[in-house]
Amino acid sequence: EVQLVESGGGLVKPGGSLRLSCAASGFTFSSYSMNWVRQAPGKGLEWVSSISSSSSYIYYADSVKGRFTISRDNAKNSLYLQMNSLRAEDTAVYYCARGFQRWKFGMDVWGQGTTVTVSS
């Protein structure tokens, strides 16, 4: 079964840091681009970041550029999101999602999400 499982969310103070992880199983992780998408409480979906299968290409939303870093470890079938200088507006459920087409940004498999709350 194709599966993505996020972890690492929690409560953090403004200015703090968190590292999210996404463990992949049931497919050849190294062949797929991966994405992070977030959803603030009661709001819509917001793309955060994408990384190509070999980490050669990385993209960020303007709202997180310079503060968040996406990475992956294909040997461990894992995707990461290092989040620094967190702000209240970063509060959201963070989903990892698999890209379904090379060099494009559509997403066909989603994890269950991990919740990040930024509050003092």
Added chain:
Amino acid sequence: DIQMTQSPSSLSASVGDRVTITCRASQGISNYLAWYQQKPGKVPKLLIYAASTLQSGVPSRFSGSGSGTDFTLTISSLQPEDVATYYCQKYNSAPPTFGQGTRLEIK
């Protein structure tokens, strides 16, 4: 950046109704348009990609059409389990913007 605008923002329809949701891109995106369904409290699910290709396992009452800047998602006969928020997304290039969502309810 290309903006994606959905209409309506919310919609109430009766079981068995034909329902149409539209999505407009601020610039042409060819057919690089996906539709996602998010049921209350659940994870988003890919319904349609390439504007009109049904993802495996999605009921045939769902269909998509369009190219360039104007796209539609149609549910031919609304079922109670279709209550959800629907999002379009352009996915040809970064940033892969989502529409603001359309909340669909049963009347």
